[in-house]
Amino acid sequence: MTERRTVTVGPGGTPGDQGGYRVHVGPGALRELAGHVRPGQRVLVVHQPGRERVVQDVGALVAQAGAELHPVRVPDGEAAKEASVLVDLWGRLGRAGFTRDDLVVGVGGGATTDLAGFVAASWLRGVAVVQLPTSLLGIVDAAVGGKTGINTAEGKNLVGAFHPPQAVLCDPGWLASMPRADYVAGLAEVIKCGLVADPRILELVEADPEAAGRPDAPVAVELIARAVQVKADVVGADLREAGLREVLNYGHTFGHAIEHVEGYTWRHGDAVAVGMVYAAELAHRAGRMDAALLARHRELLTAVGLPTGYRPGRWEQLRAAMARDKKSRGATLRFVVLDGLARPGRLEGPDEELLLGAHAAVTGAPAAPGAPRVGP
Structure with a gap:
């Protein structure tokens, strides 16, 4: 079995220190999510269409932890990053009573993780987010680094925030369905x-x-982990x-x-x-x-x-x-x-x-x- 790799992103390479966090790459990476879910916590899972199997696995972990699952499927690709989608998610968070102690999880490609990150950054001025990228571009680019955002009619990513995740988890098996x-x-x-x-x-x-x-x-x-390490080294310094x-x-x-x-x-x-x-x-x-x-x-x-x-x-x-x-x-x-x-x-x-x-x-x-x- 391929060995899992872990990369630490953040100042000084220390998780929890000024936004430091870990990126886990390899089979079984999803198991790391258990360390970020607590009993009684509300967990919003923002997911791309076609990722229902991953969402089911997330749901099983959330249930085992005694937490409350709130899955929401958003449009595919850049259509997920429209302001109307963001407003809908804010409404769901408000109706469910999400607090700063709750969690957002992003499941999908770069557009989905961008959206999930911005939802987390903007709700109550910041709640925790864990990213589960399911595309190669998502894991080596969008999900690592803490940049989040949505699009407007005037351009891509003009509205956003820097909001580092608690963790990024990527199982290459999730990428197998990619064209x-x-x-x-x-x-x-x-x-x-x-x-x-x-x-x-x-x-x-x-x-x-x-x-x-x-x-x-x-x-x-190894290719994914090395690319993530390059980004981690740069992001940690800037x-x-x-x-x-x-x-x-x-x-x-x-x-x-x-x-x-x-x-x-x-x-x-x-x-x-x-x-x-x-x-x-x-x-x-x-x-x-x-x-x-x-x-x-x-x-x-x-x-x-x-x-x-x-x-x-x-x-x-x-x-x-x-x-x-x-x-x-x-x-x-x-x-x-x-x-x-x-x-x-x-x-x-x-x-x-x-x-x-x-x-x-x-x-x-x-x-x-x-x-x-x-x-x-």
């Missing part, structure tokens, strides 16, 4: 962690790309994105621009994969990355089935979207780049010629098999 394309898209964030901080992740992916794309493979727990945490946005400036231009029809991980290639092209053209590391970006992403290129003819829209990136300052674009493997840095105000050159290189690259097919 392969969605699981592989989540690998973009795993590979990102390898590029910015932990080269061992890249070695594991390169050793067996096919196994890296399967949640049932023995390597899955909970509120004062500076260091920006390294986790490697590939996101161009990636978010693709998502925006494509009306969010691209998977987040697919867009970030292309975004990392774009950032690598920028760094190479700026004399900050050698050709070997640039090539390794494309080789890694292609090996697992992620796209490395984007269609031409959309530069003006992409450029405008990048100008709205949260790392930008006024009219100055700022990119996270690599000065070498696991050596992240910042590129501020690159010349337009440099931006265009990197764009030309990315739009000239073929998309990987299985990548999103968009445009002519």
Whole structure:
């Protein structure tokens, strides 16, 4: 049986110290929930459709602890993060008499855990939350770090709060029902962690790309745990994105621009994969990355089935979207780049010629098999 891994997130690496908590990854991780449920407690379980089996298992643990279960199914995907859904959950909490001693549990992908975290952060100015991510992107990105939020008509995640969970629990068995394309898209964030901080992740992916794309493979727990450790190290030093945490946005400036231009029809991980290639092209053209590391970006992403290129003819829209990136300052674009493997840095105000050159290189690259097919 694959050994379970535990990663501690928080200042000083101490659970309970200024928001410190543990992330448990591996078979049987759900058993850790028992340590967070008390007799007489009310437990709101906010869950994505199709996760009823996990909710049943949560319910059994809650019943054994003598607590009271309140399961609520919310819409799938980003539709869960609408204000109307949040208001409905607040109403349920109020009618059930939830207090600060009660608990919220999020079961689902990143959108569901974002919503559950914000419900917990906003009710009575903060109640405890335990996150149970059931997607690869959810465990390596959304559920760890304490960022919560909902969407508005004006944009994604513009309303939110920093609210670290009590714990994050992930059993790779929960990921087995994911479509392969969605699981592989989540690998973009795993590979990102390898590029910015932990080269061992890249070695594991390169050793067996096919196994890296399967949640049932023995390597899955180590890849997930290593990616979580990278995020834990960064978040522990920079909970509120004062500076260091920006390294986790490697590939996101161009990636978010693709998502925006494509009306969010691209998977987040697919867009970030292309975004990392774009950032690598920028760094190479700026004399900050050698050709070997640039090539390794494309080789890694292609090996697992992620796209490395984007269609031409959309530069003006992409450029405008990048100008709205949260790392930008006024009219100055700022990119996270690599000065070498696991050596992240910042590129501020690159010349337009440099931006265009990197764009030309990315739009000239073929998309990987299985990548999103968009445009002519």
